[in-house]
Amino acid sequence: MKREILIGFLIGVVASVFGFIFGIQIFGNSSDWGLVVERSINQGFFTKLMSIGAALNLGVFFLFLKKNKDQRAKGVLISTILMLIITMAIKFLN
Template identity: 35%
Template sequence: MNKKDLFIGLGLGLIASLAGCYLFIILGTNYNFIAGIQILKQQGSLGKLVTLGSLLDLALFTILLKKNKEIMARGVVLSVILLALLTLFL
């Protein structure tokens, strides 16, 4: 197993999730990014935000599998698992 590809996939997954969260807050609310995160954390909806942000990981996972980059796709799955654990403990 090529660890470099795994870490690239992990980084891509985290970036895609962050981009999804950013897009949801900017397009779906009237707040900027930092204020939106603070408000959603106060409401207890931070887990829902991470879930919506992870939808881009699904698209990234599909693209990587179509390009036969299975190890990078594993990294994307690992990033989703890490985000789920992070959401549980925040």
């Protein structure tokens, strides 16, 4: 059971990273990811990019629920909550 939650958590983290990269590609004005991240931090929309990244977890979560993989869905939910905490910490510490 704990293994299934861990798998779901890791899939949620990977989905968030891919969503973040996807957001950089769509909303970034440069092909240099480092430059886009630096600009997003300076202009104050880095947390929005992180939120877009976490949005992919929604699809993964419902996919696991549809396939009756409830423990994996729980892991994805935990990773989404972790992303929320990190995003809020960055938002309010800047």
